[in-house]
Amino acid sequence: MSEKNREGKRTARERLAVEREKQKAADKRRRALVVGASVVCVLGLAAVIGVVAANAGRDDREEAAGPVVAPSGALGKDSLVIPVGKESARSTLTIWEDFRCPACKAFEQAYRSTIHELTDAGQLKVEYRLATIIDGGMGGTGSRSAANAAACAQDAGKFTPYHDVLYDNQPPETDDAFAESGKLIELAGKVDGLDTAAFRECVEDGTHDSWVDKSNDAFHRGGFGGTPTVLLDGRNIYQDRTMTPAKLKKTVQEAAKG
Incomplete structure (x- = not known):
């Protein structure tokens, strides 16, 4: 095999290796983005549920309790x-x-x-x-x-x-x-x-x-x-x-x- 052919094959392998590394890096970034987005969604949903539940609970308690109104003349x-x-x-x-x-x-x-x-x-x-x-x-x-x-x-x-x-x-x-x-x-x-x-x-x-x-x-x-x-x-x-x-x-x- 001529030196020229060997050099061409080596160059092709190097290019392929580089492309594979790029692909791996891209896949890794994509997985990170997917996982990160998922975590954000879960945390966001949890936060929304927590806020809604807290507000609903507070509203229910306040509505159920109402203001404390003492009767006329009450003491102590x-x-x-x-x-x-x-x-x-x-x-x-x-x-x-x-x-x-x-x-x-x-x-x-x-x-x-x-x-x-x-x-x-x-x-x-x-x-x-x-x-x-x-x-x-x-x-x-x-x-x-x-x-x-x-x-x-x-x-x-x-x-x-x-x-x-x-x-x-x-x-x-x-x-x-x-x-x-x-x-x-x-x-x-x-x-x-x-x-x-x-x-x-x-x-x-x-x-x-x-x-x-x-x-x-x-x-x-x-x-x-x-x-x-x-x-x-x-x-x-x-x-x-x-x-x-x-x-x-x-x-x-x-x-x-x-």
Whole structure:
């Protein structure tokens, strides 16, 4: 083979090798671009999904929660206390309760007349604080709806009589009848002057629902065992097996004398 032919073949092989290297480099760049584009798409899609989910979740929570609107005259930290009685009374009875709670009804039936007598006499002030533990345990929204309605009654200056009507008409624990606005409005008819357009709107709109939720959160943060939780000047008297309405009356009256 002539030197000229050998040189031509070598040159052809070199050109082919160069072309192959160029092709490999091009293929490598193409694969890198494809993979990179794929990663960008996945990350972009994830980011979009994350933003949509976050916004949707935030919107849902804000829509569900609504603004915290305390009832008129509410006192204490975060305005979670509905006060009854004279501020000057020397004894304070704090009652955590749930309008669906049978034990709360039993307490009311036993102690109501004594509590009313002592508050009317200016010897006792009561701090009502509302919880919704039956909703959490049994399901439904009756505890929350009834508490909201009681807060609406507080706006109208009718908390105590409506509070008593709710317990007098408490459905069985498994019956979520208080979840119905119509039922709560119907019971308002038993309290003189309560069934008004303002009260109906407050009940139907759930004006104080978020306030009730906040009160229930405070109950759980307090570490209380259940409802009712009844504290006389900070001492749990519901757990005191020797406590009776007569003993409560005597204790409060003695404190009033100084």
